Amino acid sequence: MAPFPARSASSDGYRIVAAPARARFARPDRPETDVWTYNGTVPGSVVRLRQGERARLVVENRLDQETTVHWHGIRLPNAMDGVPGLTQPPIEPGKSFVYEFTPPDAGTFWYHPHANSLEQLGRGLAGAMIVEESEPVAVDRDLVWVISDWRLNDGGGIAPRFGNRMEAAMSGRVGNTVTVNGRVSEAESFLAGERVRLRIVNASLARIMALRFEGHRPTIVALDGQPCDPHEPENGRILLGPAMRVDLALDLGGEPGRRYDVIDDFYDGLSYRLTQLAYDARRPIRDHSVDAPVALPRNPLPEPDLASSERHTLTLQGGMMGGGMMGGGGGMMGMGHGAVWAINGQSMNGDGHAGMEPALVFERGRSVVLELRNETAWWHPMHIHGHSLKVLSRNGRAVPHRQWQDTVLMAPKDVVEAAFVADNPGDWMLHCHVMDHQMSGMMTVLRVA
Structure with missing residues (x-):
């Protein structure tokens, strides 16, 4: 199997603009929603960097309030961490801030505000960040699912009253609409026989997920961007809290033309279908399944000395x-x-x-x-x-x-x-x-x- 090609931009190739926009989460006959975006889309542009290469990212604030960006999971210098007051001055409306760092770890990360973060994230400010391995991983496709949930009113707008005290004392602001890459997903297209690296980011404010891929046996190969021993999820359920990421090796061994449900059943009595794996009707792209497991190279994490800790x-x-x-x-x-x-x-x-x-x-x-x-x-x-x-x-x-x-x-x-x-x-x-x-x-x- 040929390695999946790298697609990262040049090290100084990113400008990220935080600004209001409109998005349509569901069918064309449904109303649009006023959102806050990175580069005009929900989720924001996928930022692809190279492991060990210096990156320069210019963030411009076109909101009417201060913001910052936190590069979630990246082991970077403290001044680049995006916490207002603690690590940097907030980015005022109409101003920009330059983030520069060298990502030491390859993997799946994400970026989001750390200023008025409950509302800014709840209105759409989030995006995936992929740091690519120096040696490409042998898969047919490398896909990202940024999963978000939204609390929408009957008119399609984002419900106000962020920071309800009673909600805050319980499970937080769980939404009533769940999107995959910015839309309510009826189905995601696949070809029989292919092997996919599926990177899932839970960008929700509070929703915990337990995902089941019916008719399939995904293998977890990384958690929060860090490679792990490849293994199947316990009881077939992939548990993801807000801000967590998981990389799956997904072998598409289903029947051409069929659809298979992806179910989230974390909350008792509130199970729903997140999407479906929709197989093209064409014959499988290979005659037999891929035997070799996907094993990701480990990142240069320092090993703690438990005896002297x-x-x-x-x-x-x-x-x-x-x-x-x-x-x-x-x-x-x-x-x-x-x-x-x-x-x-x-x-x-x-x-x-x-x-x-x-x-x-x-x-x-x-x-x-x-x-x-x-x-x-x-x-x-x-x-x-x-x-x-x-x-x-x-x-x-x-x-x-x-x-x-x-x-x-x-x-x-x-x-x-x-x-x-x-x-x-x-x-x-x-x-x-x-x-x-x-x-x-x-x-x-x-x-x-």
Whole structure:
């Protein structure tokens, strides 16, 4: 099988404009929606970079409010991380900011605002970022699905009232319309016999997904951009919290002319069809399936020394107490200053600002083990900036398949151990990527000095 050709632009070939536009998510007879976009589309242009090559990205702000861009999952210099006040001044309306960095890791990443992020992401500001391997991977096609959900009103507009306090204390702003690459997807076209690398980005504000590919056996080859041991998902369900990514090797062994459902059944009683794999009626492109597995080359992540590592506990607290995943009941833990969530008893609201005091300080180069304890009744995808975490165990059981992640999904009452080398100097945020949760307190700062 011939390797899939690289398609990255030149290292200084990107200009990204954040501006209002209109989009049509569904059929032509449905109304258009006022959205905020990167380069006029939802999602924004796919940014393709080369591993180990310096990139220059100019972001221009044509919104009527300040913004920044966070290059989610990239291990980059602190000044390029896109947190307003903490790492850079916000980009004012009519102004531009130049981001320059050299991506050390190949894989699937994404970019989004880190200013008024609940509303700006909720109105459409998101895009995929692909950092290509130095040696192409042997697949027939390399596809990206950016999955977003939207809360639309009857007229097709985006429902207002971002930051509802009661919602923020529960599962966050889950939408009523789900799109794949900016449209409600009836079907995605495939050819029998082909092998596809399918990169899936969950760009939702709060929606957690559990995807099932009926009639197929996808193989997970990377999580959050980092290669893992190729394996089939547990119980056939691919679990993706907000901000998480997964790379699948998908062998199209179905019948020509048939359609196969892709189902999201995470929420009890709210299963729906995300899309269908629609096979062309032509005969398979090869006579037999591809035997060789897709194994991605590992990235140059520093391996933590567990024997000499320092250990810290971060406890997630707050929210509406009691009840189930989509239920309620119980009382709200008061955090003060509009916060309903906390980490180790401390709340940081909003998107980031100057003077944020770190909860933990690490000497540069130290190996660190973080114990993350979810004492709440809700799910939290916990995202670390500037680093990737080697997930060691979940609820006392070792995690298989070599998992490095920048966004770790935690179920209610979960206890997760994760390790990393604090080798990237600066003040780095760690927060929940259910954006309502981040904005209302579930955020802290880790300093590498």
